[in-house]
Amino acid sequence: MTKIFILSSLSLVFVGLYGVLTRKNIVKILIALNIIETGINMLLVAFGYVEGGITPILQSDLSIANLDKMVDPVPQALVLTSIVIGLGTTAFALSLAMRYKDTHNSISIRATDEEGVNV
Amino acid sequence: MIELLLVPLITTLSIAFFIKYKRVTWTLFLASNGFILYKLYSIYGMWSLSYSFNTGYEILGAKFNLGVSNNPIGWYFAFFSALITLIISIFSIGFNKNSKSNVSVIWMLIIFSNLGIFFAKDWVTFFMMWELMGWTSFFAITNGKDKALDGAKYYLSLSLFGAALLLIAISLLGAYTGTFEILPSAFGLLQIINSSTKLGIVILLLFLTTFIIKSAIFPFYMWPQKVYAEGPEDYITFMSSVMIKYGIYPMAIFIVPVVGSVNLPRILNTGNVLQYVIGYLGAISAVLGTLLAIFQTDMKKLFAYSSVSNMGYILLGFSSMTIVGFEGSLFHVVNHMILKAAIFLTLAAVVFRTGESEMHKLGGLVYRMPLTFMTFLLGIIAAAGIPPLNGFGSKWMIIQALMSKKMVVFAIAMIFASTGAFMYLFRALASIFLGQLPDRYKEVKEVPLTMAVPMFIMMVIMLLVGVVPGVVMKPLTTALKAVGYNVDIASWTVLEGSLKNATIDLKIVFYMFVAGVIISGLMYFFGNKSETVPQEDNYTAGEYPEEWGVDADRFNYSYSFYQPFKEMFDPLLESISIDDLFASVGRNFEYLSTTIQGLFKRGEGAVLLFSIGVLLLILGGLII
Amino acid sequence: MKDEKSLFINIVALLILSFMAFYIYKVSIDTGEGIKITDNITPKMRVADRFLKKNVLDENSTYNFSQTAEDTSANIVTSIVVDYRLFDTTLEVIVLFVTILGFGFVIPKDRRRILKPSVILYRWSPILMILMLMIGGYMFINGHLSPGGGFPAGAIISTAVLIGVLAGRKTVNHKTLKVVEAIAGISIFGIGIASFIIKGVFFQNFLTGDKIGDLFSGGLIPVFYALIAFKVAAELSNIYFEFYEEC
């Protein structure tokens, strides 16, 4: 089960990396980055997964008795944080991309940054 | 001991502080130079003086001390260079009267590094001073003008390159012998060569390369002409007389003892392989320097190549590894210092008055600048190694040493170079001072007093050292004795050769010369009166050149003076152009630079390169 | 994007990726000594063990449900996020804050036009908003007991604002959002400073003595979560505002 999680998230990472490497469109690059991001978040969660584990919430005495079966809560906490960071990155980069479109008149990452030269 | 180094430093700071007041700075400058000379004079013989400064820096497991000590050979170099420096600095006052920039700060730093190099006790101090001298020279050469930038850059890059090699050499030596002190490390190097020859030779060659770069020996012979051509004349006087010897000094105290006593295969039973390496470097420099000097049109470039050739003589003297050759080389160091200073002072005077350094645009200046002419004349006689003046003794000793060691190739190279020297020296004399005086220089005056006095002093010194070589040889032999060489203290006028019955008394040579001149003078006075006619009044086979519009300039035969001779050598010189090689290295670097800038300008492949970097790291990780 | 289909880049990228994949595979099948990445490691062998058992401070303590233990919440993820590793959480809030700053900074402000909202959305939006606000409120109030918490809650609340924006209703304006954001942010650190003054340790939970599973348990955790929720809501709403006004 964990293996499937890990493999699928790894494949997400690779798909994303492929996108970042080959795409020229900034928006596409950012989407690809998001895909990597998702992949890695899944990976982290998968790292903390325990076969047949239960949620790490103390709902009753029963759950306290099964503390050992709980999945690892730490990766989940980390993922929570990293999701927000991913959001921040995407949002910030998108806003920069808007400005980029404005200044470069293009959203290709190949557009030159030299002043006064058009695409 | 330390005050020798402190005084220039403090002077530097105070000059920097008073930079706006020229009078104050020059007074300080001269006073400091005078003090240094006096101090050097007073520590003569006190070979145990030393000073060390604890930096607290820890290396090789021990706290590290910077040290200076009164090294006899160093003293010898330092004293004479201080003397020359003082004379040049007097000259420089007059020379820089109208210039806007005040060079004395940089000069003082150079003098500081000068003393530091000669008195360094350990390699690190030596290296520090060496580097200091490198970049201060850069500023002294450019001197706030763009025209000398290319030459200065060339010099700087060579100098830094040499320093890099020196640092590697020092570090290797330090790492393998555990000491940085110069004398113990020489023994250490000997042991290294005996135990692991390859490493030892590499270290030695690294040192040697550094030193020959600074002394403009063969593969690196291009910088003097580039620098001298555009640099400020007073500074290049210092450079050509004193600074070019910086490479010689460490060779004398480090390379020569090591090469002389190392146990390596010998060639024809005359000398070991390294000796021949040094010798060939010297021989090639001597010959090539001479040939190139013959073909120059710029007088400063001409004398730049002449310096190359003279450095070649010194190396030839070293390569013989006999005491006569060694003495001769060290003697030639001082001789060359003196005569090059004299020559360059006159060149500076000419440039000061005419603003021209292309020889074929000058001519006939003897009418306007007789004192300069006389200094120059004595200078070139000395440079040609003609007896009553000072260049002769040392050259003679070197040739003696080479002949006694049966190093025939080197001896022939030496003779070739010194005969060729007549060619370029006379060419300079004829083109600058003799011949027709162009109209534009009719108003040129003799140099002012502050510049004339140093030139006069140089004349006196040249003659003095030429006739009484003991002035230099006595301190030299004393110093060598103090270091531990088996030498006799030289007498005042007699030079000892190494062959049978080879002593010459320069006093007698001088007397003979005087006798010859008296006899011919008598003849001259017996003859009928002569009448002085204007310069333009020449034999022209009945034609009137003025009528065809031939002016004095065109009536001078000074452009492409040795054209037939040059045509013989053109193919050879074209095929060994080291300059082209260096230039192409520079071009390639610039091309690369543009490429890299392009890479960073685009910046689109950042992630791709990032991944490639990761790949490289992965490669490192895979190979366990 | 005419270069997008450049064969060369694609091949290079594929090569790089396959090499990386190969390396990961190689590492995963490595048979050397020591812990391998493929080893099955349970939370027991990690620091999480102590979080789950809530005996970080006292190694030997045990507890039962409805008992006091280390003054943290029932939702262990929450206790990690808002207590054990609270500092991370505050930083991530700052990340969002920086994002907003960047927005205001770089988005071109000149060419703006706002689309006219649909009538249906305009009419229904208050209901949706109230619903969402309620759900959001519930989430951050119960964040220490059940899945959810400040971030989702903030996101939901901001969605409410988003609907308001889309519907063209005047809900909150920029200024308010900023104030809310700043006050929430400062309060988080304010509480930290307060705990520093009270307990001498920054971010230490100084409201103690609750029982696990209670609504009012976990000491400062609900407070923090509420603040975070407000802050996140304000920030996300701000993002929506910016983007919306842009299009």
Next chain:
Amino acid sequence: MMAVLRVFLFSLFAIFIGLLFMGIGRKVIARIQLRYGPPFYQAFLDVGKLFSRKSITHNFVMDLGMVMSLGGLLATMLFVPIAGHVAVKTSTNLIVIMYLMAIGYLGMAMAVAASGNPNATIGVSRALTMMLGYEVPFFTVMLGLIIVNGTSSLELISQSQAGSILNWNMIRFPLSFIAAEIALQAMMGEKPFDAMIAPAEIASGPMVELSGKYLGLAFLTHAVSIFVETAIIVNLFMGGASNIFTFVLKQFEIYLITVFIEAVFPRFKIEQAVKFLWTVPMGIAVLQLILILLK
């Protein structure tokens, strides 16, 4: 006082012999060319006439240079042992002699360059080029002899050949002798190595502006140089001599060879001359040197 007298006498003797050789040489050449030729004492008459004429000069460098030129060569002469006698007791060092000789040439060159006539300067430039041409083979020859004898003293070298004629270096090292002889031809500026004078091209080159006593001094310089150069060869290759008469005779033999060659050869261009000197005599000299080193 004695020394001063000796110096004076030696100088006069050298001048005398040199002028005599010059006169005889002219006569010999004339006879070879089937002319009658001037009398053998013509050179003395020329000098006397020149010194009595009024002359023109351009500046003090000319005067200085001419005096220096003769003075330098006389000083050189004083170092050359003549039949075992030296004017003042000193080591007759070959290198010193070679360098001292240069001062004479330098003085001459300076004087004529100072005249400001381009022909003269061209002549000087050729002369200096030629000098580089012949010095190298000549020194190579000398180097061989110095290495054989282990000394650079001319006196010792000539003494080492004492005894039978077979001890002469001329016999022992014939190749050296041939090379030295060719170099000597160039050293004296005789055909085929007289590109520096070349009257038809550059109006006698260095001599173009000289008149009166200046030309006289130049004559004397040439005379002394003939004397010095032949004396060096005699000392190097013919074992010197026990008395002055034999010595002068040997010198004359050497000079006669030169004159014969001069009489029949045309002129090399300057670069041809240098190339020739650096190939043929140099090659011969190097061959001999290698033989010596391998011995």
Next chain:
Amino acid sequence: MNSIVFLVVIPLIAAFLSLFLGNLNKITMYIVTLFNLIFSISVFMSGKIPFNVAIGGWKAPFGINFVVTDITIYFLLLVNIAALMSITMVKDIKEYQFYSFYFVLLAATNGMVLTGDMFNFYLFTELSTFAIAGLVAYKRDRLSTGAALKFLILSSTASLFSLSSIGLIYKTLGTLNFADIALKLTKLNQASYNLILILFLASMLVELKIFPFNLWVVKSYEGSITSVNMFTHGMLGTAGIYGAIRILLIVFPNMYNTNISKVLVILSVFTVLIGEIGALKEKNLVKVLAFSSMAQMGIFMFGIALGSFESIKGSLYIVVSNYLAKLVMFIVTKQYSRAVDSKNYIDMKGLGRKYPILAISFTIAALSLMGMPFFAGFWGKFSIVISALSLDRLSTLGIAIILIASVIEGVYYLRISHTFFVEKDVNSVNISRVYSIIPFALALLILVVGIYPNSIEQMLFNVIDEIKNAPNKYINIILSLK
């Protein structure tokens, strides 16, 4: 010393407040920076070092902790001094966002230095990346927008690598604390160790400007204003160096047993080469500085990658020299380029004669970067050379290439200095003498260190001592604290 947290918290609070302060922002900026500086100085003087602060009272491997050891406090001082220097360059900036970014950057860099937790470090890095990206984009023109965007994309990709590395560390070792990781890393399988190290290094190297990872450097330096350049160099750069030292040397000391350190050696040699050669033909002074700082980081990394006692000491000298010198250079560049309204150094002819102190300071800084003796950089070069030569053949070759590449550095720097001193009358905007004070003081500091290295030798010794005795000392400080 629990109050050390305020070094991070106060700037963050200021960041929030800056939204409302308007014109007061500038004063707040000075107050907060001074607070940070004075606070770190007082920590430095307090004599309580080393200590460990558990935030929230959760002890070391479980909660987040701030560690203050000798290395930390030195770097803290460096970061905060750089901050103070840099903000003196801030002029006429109205946008409150600039100030907020600055505060966040200040907090993030302080936090990077202080933190003892891997994930926390990652967060601080991200935060500083964001802040720098925002600051780089300040001019909002074509160049700066492009630079910021590309920097953001690159560093986000890199940070994802480090995040996965953190995940792997947690998966295998079950902990996120530096000390704990260092303690447990020895149990790790070699291949897995390499994987983790590679992933983490890849993201570290982006900040350290090592060659294939550094395509952002020149663009962002060129596109941003001087004070931001100084932030990038003095704050982010210094914190990045701290990270390299802390993480590579203390957490991953086993790196030296793998070939990754060899790859690092090669990469750093390439970095030096590319930095020096790239700067050779560059006319834009800021870009020259960017290339040069790349090269300097290459030399630093070379020393670190060699890993011997002496080479690390050399690297630290390089850090000190580069830190001081680049600050001087940026200030001088700013003043001169303002005076002639151009960043091309050819246009700055003659300024050195009119304003000599600035030009002399620049020259001193340049000489120090070239590794000239009597300046701080020399000792670094010397140490690295000695240790490199006594190691294997690769490092010998590497140091030879680096030394020869530094020839190029000498050429272009002295050419710039020369250009300043060219004789030419200039009519330019006047530069107040006040601006000469800071560069001159820093230049004097370079000289002092160069002539009398004993002045910082003890500090460096402490640092290296800590590095070399890491598993014992550092771990004890953190994990023994109850």
